[in-house]
Amino acid sequence: MKKAIELAPDSWLPGGKPDPLIHHQHGHVGKPMSRIDGPLKVKGAARFSAEFPLADMTYAAVAFSTIAKGRIAALDIKAASEAPGVVLVMTHLNAPPMKPTPLFMTNAKAAGGDNLAVMQDDRIHWNGQPIAVVLAETQEQADHAKSLIRVEYEAEPATTSLAAAKAQGTEPGQFMGEPLKLEIGDAEAQLAAAPHKISVTYRTPRQNHNAIEPHAATMAWNGEELRVHDASQGVAHTAWSLAKIFDIDEKQVNVTSPYVGGGFGSKCLWQHQVLGAASAKLAGRPVRIALSREGVFRVVGGRGLTEQHVAIGAQPDGRFTSIIHTGVTVMTRHNAFPEPFIIATRSGYAADTFKLDVEVAYIDMAANTFMRAPGEAVGTFGLECAIDELAEELGMDPIELRIRNEPEKDPTEGTPFSSRHIVEAYRAGAERFGWSQRTAPGTRREGEWLVGMGCATGTYPYYRMPGGAARITLTRDGRATVAVAAHEMGMGTATVNLSVAAERLGLPLYSVSIEYGDSTLPGVILAGGSQQTASIGASVIAAQRVLVTELLKLAGNDSPLAGLGADQVGGYDAGLAKLDEPERHESYASILSRAGRDEVVAEASAPAPLELQHWSMHSYSAIFCEVRVNAVTGETRVNRVLGSFDCGRILNPKTAASQFRGGIIMGLGLALMEETEFDERNGRIMNASLADYHVPVHLDVPPIEVIWTDIPDPHTPMGAHGIGEIGITGTGAAVANAVYNATGKRIRDLPVTLDKLM
Structure with a gap:
């Protein structure tokens, strides 16, 4: 006898309906499963961003500034241009027109680490800013030619220390559009009155991203259409942002990123992708731009330093009467990411009073992220x-x-x-x-x-960020493909969501496949903030509800499911079944065959994250x-x-x-x-x-x-x-x-x- 699908008494679904999968312990979810991309990676068959072969490829090398602030006074590229194998040397003097980079968190689709217009003038904003790109027939030729570039600068006074930055004044920090400041009661007075207290300053340094795969992209133009193979944790965001930079329609940019060798927040849009696309447009040939390890330090931002003051007052029994967590972090004028070090303090412990505040001091450096x-x-x-x-x-x-x-x-x-x-x-x-x-x-x-x-x-x-969507294609032979613009950076996203989709659809694992890592797929989902799985899950739930509604229409009055609504049935045993009466069941193959359909396609957007x-x-x-x-x-x-x-x-x-x-x-x-x-x-x-x-x-x-x-x-x-x-x-x-x-x-x-x- 088939066991009834277990129901949770209070589960997440649009409209507050119960979700049978939360406590369902008889399927794929909750069981250990090896990563589906493992065999490809072990065999070396998983193609990363710098491994896509394109005909007539050129290879890029980037030259970086050596001053923190000022302008380029003279730039001699003659020897580099005449070096063996060189196809092009691009500088601010010949780069194509480009608009400023859409800054991350200023728009739901923006991906830029800074908001500068890339290589559009002679200005230098940080030590390590790209000042020239060399394209050559081989990487070795490009690297050699880059070493022949000669540059003279007019340096200007730069702010390069925390002490100097603080002396110029600080400003209130913001994170995701919200102020990093909160006061409840008089925390200073409560601290002074507390019988037990501590008041200490803690410091943390800058840190840089060092994922095992350095940042890279392979890109080519076909007329006004741009194709980018990127190491990205935001394919839809990058496609939209590149379209804005080059003033073309978002549909003219296709970003793919099937495998990413680690991201941790760094694999969004930086200047190297923009430079690769611009130089490819200028040369009329595909470009592979792969940052060296040093190049990642120069171009890609990291964690900002912090100086934190923490004070806690307590009663003799240990109960907190006051929590104070304030301090300063650094960032640049061309980005919007202060290190928000008070977030955990807002919800960690009970206290009578709170004083939380992050102030920002500005330094001339690469953008934080x-x-x-x-x-x-x-x-x-x-x-x-x-x-x-x-x-x-x-x-x-x-x-x-x-x-x-x-x-x-x-x-x-x-x-x-x-x-x-x-x-x-x-x-x-x-x-x-x-x-x-x-x-x-x-x-x-x-x-x-x-x-x-x-x-x-x-x-x-x-x-769970808004913008999630998914598409489910179900075929007559009982196979399903779930398509969503998600990302696999080594954390097992594809594996987890394969098992979730299979269980939700009531199909064996081998009958379900996942398409992801492509900006043409549904959804605007970022692999960041530990929220991608929730976003994908909500998107698949929404798409499955649309699919179930359509299948019930196709099933008609001759089906055991006749008269049931979408909230009353779920995927079960390669078909649909009444949640609390699984013997009322009909297979997908039966429904589609009787309707004369080879497949059903359902696409839907996830509801807004109202749970928050x-x-x-x-x-x-x-x-x-x-x-x-x-x-x-x-x-x-x-x-x-x-x-x-x-x-x-x-x-x-x-x-x-x-x-x-x-x-x-x-x-x-x-x-x-x-x-x-x-x-x-x-x-x-x-x-x-x-x-x-x-x-x-x-x-x-x-x-x-x-x-x-x-x-x-x-x-x-x-x-x-x-x-x-x-x-x-x-x-x-x-x-x-x-x-x-x-x-x-x-x-x-x-x-x-x-x-x-x-």
């Missing part, structure tokens, strides 16, 4: 270290202090939490990690090594860390890490575990080594290579255990929250707190390097 958990990754370093310091002052266990200040509702918005089980995550994590064995600071020693434990909370908001208006929605983590610090050299080694996560329903445990671990590893880099060395004399990044900009390697990464609550959130598509950025959030603070427990010394300035511990 999103970098995995922007704001949260560094903001939780300040907040969670401060809570650890307060716990020490109170003589209280750090976990117990956090639990005592667990809010019943969002402490600054007043809205109820849609789903929050961080206390359960802490309890499970502490038991698994052996937190009870933690000793007093500086007391546990093994030979030369001081050993300590630390913990920290991580939060990351749930997002009613609920405070977040992913959560409890990060536990054990470190060893050498008492002689100051060397720090992370022994082991455990992440205990509360992120709603886990759709694919295998890829989720990989995402959690990857985020934690990036957090280890943030804590111990990542730092962009910025020469304040001339605004130049000094360590623009992986030889000098250190990221974790195999010997730096300890055993990492991950566990999760797996409690569905009834107010989200599929019950899931985002998981891409929660792993890094809290990890930096957990490491720093463990270093204190090992040594008795506080490090409040990341990264925690051995010179600070000597």
